[in-house]
Amino acid sequence: MVRRTLSAVPPSRRRFLGIGAASAAAVALGTGLFPAPSHRSASASSYPFTLGVASGDPHPDGVVLWTRLAPDPLAPDGRGGMGDEEVTVRYQVATDERFSRVVHEGEAVASPELAHSVHPEITGLEPDREYFYRFQALGEISPVGRTRTAPDPRTEPALLRFAFVSCQKWDDGYYTAYRHLAEEDLDLVVHLGDYLYEYPVSGAIRQVEIPDYLATETETLEQYRVRYGLYKSDPDLQAAHARFPWIAVLDDHEVKNNWAGAHTGEAELARRAAAFQAYYENLPLRRSALPVGPAMGLHRRISWGQLADFTILDTRQYRDAHACHDGKSATCSARLNPGRSLLGTEQREWLLHGFETSPARWHVLGNQVPMTQSDLDPGPATRVWLDSWDGYVAERDLVLAEAAARGVRNLVVVTGDRHQNYAAELKADYADPDSATVGTEFVGTSISSSQDGQDLGEQGQALLAANPHLRFVNEQRGYARCFVTPELWQTDFRVVPYVTSPGAPVSTRASFVVEDGHPGLLEG
Incomplete structure (x- = not known):
């Protein structure tokens, strides 16, 4: 094999720590904020929509659409087989899959500054309605995507159906769970992080030959772009993106394992800036999420009428070491220090203000690392992971106390990260076994990370023995499906028996219910 490597020379400080006028213009054109100049075009030798299409962050009057032109998604320079030219991308939104009634159309410019991705933000649509969309560029038409707008904020829908997912290490297994997810009847998907992994890639499980330049850890913008090209080439992941709008937030592996806040040197900040840019380029995110160097605006609220508010947290950028x-x-003992923060002061105050002002019946926290205490020692000691909220105990206690004090009717936390399924009751004080239950947390397993898993291993048994507030632990792969009505919330843990070979069936391993106004778990 001919060895091809990516440049390890760090780009300029300006490239990483700021956005110049050219990049700002590229963003405006790529979101469709300004009309696309008609003379901007290019040609490609093969199909440009190899990474599929996606939509995200649904509002009552619209969504953000996404695609990235990449006729050669694994090109080692990170360009996806594209050159230096800007390309006009046309898009249509219709009420039917055959596009006989187009209700919105426009143009955006795919620029090399953003890896020829576009993020047009569509407005003027009707609330709580299904739509279809497609793109056209370089003489080709994209696959058709399906999306949905959020309900009118003045209404309380009878039903919300969504799934939450996380942790999809490509070389740990097939994305069979995504194929089953795409066949569900859902309104949206919440992705809680670890969309990709920075580690060197192996082709052993998928039985493919991996180029040498993918068998290295990601550090540069080019390497992150190629890694997204690999992950997003998966047809099952593409099917899930094309079927539902997504609400996405990153965790640690999109950058580096267990990174924390700004507690690092310039080289690490440069790496973070590269990772953030590649993340924006490859997910259906609004321009409010556009990174500026090593900073990115990801915490946000998305309402589903007055039935549910999704408060999406960022537990990486602002945390203490x-x-x-x-x-x-x-x-x-340092984990108990009262001044330690996972959220940072500004985000925490934003969260608490939302507790007070939200009219929603169900307040959903989209959260990257488990909030519930997860003690691994069934004896008198408390042995916990320090990367989760267990490493920031005072702030966890404060958030839960304020949710109760500020009148949150139903607090439900949905979480990724752990490669395990949990159903847990959130306690006001984990040091007191009789402490009040103030909310509920559902932790979802991985799509493929940690390979096949098992129903319940030694670690899961230890967790159940040491944590009476944990009602369920499972260590298989899959996703969590949620049905939410004004009266109750039901979470189904959907699992596949294996991911190291394709074609696994899906089943519901367990279901749990939360009743309106009554924090705590009932078996479904």
Whole structure:
């Protein structure tokens, strides 16, 4: 094999730590904010929509659409087989899959500054309605995507159907769970992080030959772009994107394992800036999420009428450094320090203000790392992971106390990260076994990370023995499906028996119900 490597020379400080006028213009054109100049065009030697289409962040009057032109998604320079030219991309939105009634159309410019991705933000649509969309560029038409607008904020829908997912290491297994997810009848999908992994890639499980330049850890913008090209080429992931609008937020592996806040040197900030840009380029995110160097606006609220508010948290950018170390500990008293923060002051105040002002019946926190205490020692010691809320105990206690004090009717936290399914009751004080239950948390397993898994191993048994507030633990792969009505919330843990070979069936391993006004878990 001919060895091809990516440049390891770090780009200029300006490229990483700021956005110049040219990039700002590219963003405006790529979102369709301004009309696309008609002379901007190019040609490609093969199909440009190899990475599929997507939509996201539904509002009552519209959504953001996404595609990225990449006729050669694994090109080692990160360009996806595209050159330096800007390309006009046309898009249509219709009420039917055959596009006999087009209700919105326009143009955006795919520029090399943003890896020839476009993020047109569509407005003027009707609330709580299904739409179809497609793109056209370089003489080709994209696959058709389906999306949905959020309900009118003055109404309370009878039903919300969504799934939440996380942790999809490409070389740990097939994305069979996404194929089953795409066949569900849902309104939206929430992705809670670890969309990709920065580690060197192996082709052993998928039985493919991996180029040498993918068998290295991602550090540069070019490397992150190629890694997204690999992950997004998966047809099952594309099917899930094309079927539903997504609400996405990153965790750690989109950058580097267990990174924390701004507690790092310039080289690491440069790496973070590259990772953030590639993340924006490859997800259906609004321009409000556009990164400026190593900073990115990801925490936000999305309402589903007055039935539910999704409060999407960012538990990476603003956190204090890990207490003691970032592994598991039974002796780290620093994790109890009252000044430690996972959210940062501004985001925490924003969260608490939302508790007070939200009219929603169900307040949903989209959260990257488990909030519930997850003790691994069934004996008298408390041994916990320090990367989760267990490493920031005072702030967890404050958030839960304020949710109760500010009148949150039903607090439900949905979480990724752990490669395990949990159903947990959130306690006001984990040091007191009789403490009040103030909310509910559902932790979802991985799509493929950690390979096949098992129903319940030694670690899961230890968690159940040590944590009476944990009602369920499972260690298989899959996703969580939620049905929400004004009267109750039901979470189904959907699992596949294996991911190291294709074609696994899906089943519901367990279901749990939360009743309106009554925090705590009932078996479904």
